[in-house]
Amino acid sequence: xxxxxxxxxxxxxxxxxxxxxxxxxxxxxxxxxxxxxxxxxxxxxxxxxxxxxxxxxxxxxxxxxxxxxxxxxxxxxxxxxxxxxxxxxxxxxxxxxxxxxxxxxxxxxxxxxxxxxxxxxxxxxxxxxxxxxxxxxxxxxxxxxxxxxxxxxxxxxxxxxxxxxxxxxxxxxxxxxxxxxxxxxxxxxxxxxxxxxxxxxxxxxxxxxxxxxxxxxxxxxxxxxxxxxxxxxxxxxxxxxxxxxxxxxxxxxxxxxxxxxxxxxxxxxxxxxxxxxxxxxxxxxxxxxxxxxxxxxxxxxxxxxxxxxxxxxxxxxxxxxxxxxxxxxxxxxxxxxxxxxxxxxxxxxxxxxxxxxxxxxxxxxxxxxxxxxxxxxxxxxxxxxxxxxxxxxxxxxxxxxxxxxxxxxxxxxxxxxxxxxxxxxxxxxxxxxxxxxxxxxxxxxxxxxxxxxxxxxxxxxxxxxxxxxxxxxxxxxxx
Numbered sequence: 502x503x504x505x506x507x508x509x510x511x512x513x514x515x516x517x518x519x520x521x522x523x524x525x526x527x528x529x530x531x532x533x534x535x536x537x538x539x540x541x542x543x544x545x546x547x548x549x550x551x552x553x554x555x556x557x558x559x560x561x562x563x564x565x566x567x568x569x570x571x572x573x574x575x576x577x578x579x580x581x582x583x584x585x586x587x588x589x590x591x592x593x594x595x596x597x598x599x600x601x602x603x604x605x606x607x608x609x610x611x612x613x614x615x616x617x618x619x620x621x622x623x624x625x626x627x628x629x630x631x632x633x634x635x636x637x638x639x640x641x642x643x644x645x646x647x648x649x650x651x652x653x654x655x656x657x658x659x660x661x662x663x664x665x666x667x668x669x670x671x672x673x674x675x676x677x678x679x680x681x682x683x684x685x686x687x688x689x690x691x692x693x694x695x696x697x698x699x700x701x702x703x704x705x706x707x708x709x710x711x712x713x714x715x716x717x718x719x720x721x722x723x724x725x726x727x728x729x730x731x732x733x734x735x736x737x738x739x740x741x742x743x744x745x746x747x748x749x750x751x752x753x754x755x756x757x758x759x760x761x762x763x764x765x766x767x768x769x770x771x772x773x774x775x776x777x778x779x780x781x782x783x784x785x786x787x788x789x790x791x792x793x794x795x796x797x798x799x800x801x802x803x804x805x806x807x808x809x810x811x812x813x814x815x816x817x818x819x820x821x822x823x824x825x826x827x828x829x830x831x832x833x834x835x836x837x838x839x840x841x842x843x844x845x846x847x848x849x850x851x852x853x854x855x856x857x858x859x860x861x862x863x864x865x866x867x868x869x870x871x872x873x874x875x876x877x878x879x880x881x882x883x884x885x886x887x888x889x890x891x892x893x894x895x896x897x898x899x900x901x902x903x904x905x906x907x908x909x910x911x912x913x914x915x916x917x918x919x920x921x922x923x924x925x926x927x928x929x930x931x932x933x934x935x936x937x938x939x940x941x942x943x944x945x946x947x948x949x950x951x952x953x954x955x956x957x958x959x960x961x962x963x964x965x966x967x968x969x970x971x972x973x974x975x976x977x978x979x980x
Contacts, residue, residue: 554900574957584807585800607819620768621766639740642739696728778842794838882915887979890927901966
C-alpha cells in the first residue's frame with residue numbers, strides 16, 4: 502500500500518501545481534472598500550508596514566546585496582549537484598544547510614528525521630532495432646524496477662490514451678506499450694507517468710515507455726515519479742523524448758512494425774534510509790506560537806543539478822529569514838523556514854512533518870511554498886476563500902509596485918503545502934512568469950543556467966516582504 506499511497510498523493514500534488522483557468526481567479530480588491538474589519542483594523546496596519554517593506558525591497562535590490570541569492574544558490578548547487586532522496590549527497594547538503602543557517606543567525610535550527618526510500622538509477626539504455634537502428638534517449642522513472650540483468654526485446658504498441666490502451670488490449674501481451682498522449686498541461690497528463698506502467702502491465706505488457714511531460718523538447722527525456730499498483734507485475738517504466746514518441750506514432754500510423762530493446766539496472770533497495778526536513782525560525786516577539794511558514798524542497802532528481810527544482814525555491818525561503826535578521830526587523834509571529842526532503846518521491850518529508858506537528862497546525866497562519874520556478878515574479882497565489890483575508894493579501898501586494906509583482910491569484914496551487922491545505926491551513930505559492938518551467942523540469946537541463954540573478958532578487962524581495970507582513974499583523978488571516 503505504500504507505493505499506492507505515494508501515487509495518490511503525488512497525483513493530487515501535480516494537479517494542484519497545474520495552472521487550470523477554471524480553478525483560479527485574479528483578485529483585484531473587489532468588495533474591500535465595504536469590508537469594515539479590513540478598512541478599520543487591517544489596512545491601517547499594512548500601511549504602517551510600508552516603510553519596512555520598502556526597506557526590504559531596497560536592501561535586496563541594492564548594489565551591495567543584489568545577486569546574493571543567486572551566488573549562494575550557485576555555490577550550493579556547484580558543490581553538491583543533484584540531491585536524490587536516500588543518498589549520502591543529499592544528507593551532506595542538509596548538513597551544509599544546517600551549518601549555514603546557524604551561521605546566518607537563525608533560531609531553532611535543526612533537522613527533523615524522516616524515513617525515506619532508496620531507489621538507485623543504474624546503467625540504462627534503449628535502442629530501436631527495427632525498422633532501423635536508432636539510439637533512444639531515455640530516463641527510468643522513480644520507483645521503476647529494471648530488467649533483471651536481461652535485455653528486453655519486443656515490438657511496441659502505441660496508444661494515445663488509456664481508452665486506446667483498453668481497445669488494443671488484445672495486442673499488448675508480450676509487447677512494450679508506448680504512451681504518446683497530447684500534452685495539454687503537466688497536471689492533466691501526469692497520470693500517464695504515474696500509473697502508465699501498471700495499467701499496461703495489467704494487459705501483459707513487458708515494459709512501458711512514456712512520452713516526457715513537457716511542451717517543448719530538444720530530444721531531452723524528463724524523469725519523475727511513478728508508482729506500481731498492488732498485485733500488478735512491476736514492469737520497467739521509462740521516459741522517452743517527445744521526438745521519439747512522435748516517431749513511434751508515425752510508424753504505428755503506417756502499420757510498420759517497430760522493435761525496441763531496453764536494458765535497465767534501476768532498482769528499489771529493501772532497506773529504508775533516514776533523511777531530514779531542515780527547520781529554522783525567526784522567533785516572534787508577540788505571538789511566538791503562531792507560525793508563518795515559508796518553504797521549498799531541498800531534494801532533487803539525479804539528473805540536472807536541482808537548481809530550479811527546487812534549489813531556488815528553498816533558497817529564497819530560508820534567505821527571507823536572513824534578510825529580516827540582517828535588517829533588524831522583529832516580527833510579531835514566528836517566521837519558519839522548512840526545506841522539505843523527499844518531495845520528488847511522494848511528498849514524504851512534508852507528510853512526516855504534518856504527522857509530528859499536527860497538534861500545532863491550528864496556530865499556522867499560512868504555509869507558503871516556492872516550487873514552480875523563480876522567473877520574473879507576478880505576485881502570489883492564495884487558497885483562502887475568506888474575503889477579508891483576500892483583501893489583506895491584496896493590500897500587501899500593492900506594496901510590491903516597485904518590482905511590479907502585485908497580482909493575487911486565488912488558487913490552491915502547491916505541492917508540499919497541499920498537506921497543510923488538507924488540514925485546514927491556508928496555502929500560498931510564488932507566482933512567476935514560468936511558461937518555460939517545464940522545458941527544464943526533471944531533465945539534465947535543470948542547472949544554474951535556468952536561473953537569472955535579477956529575477957531571483959525580485960522573487961527574494963517579494964517572498965521576504967509578504968512573509969514579513971503576515972508575521973506583523975495583529976489580526977491573523979481568517980480561515
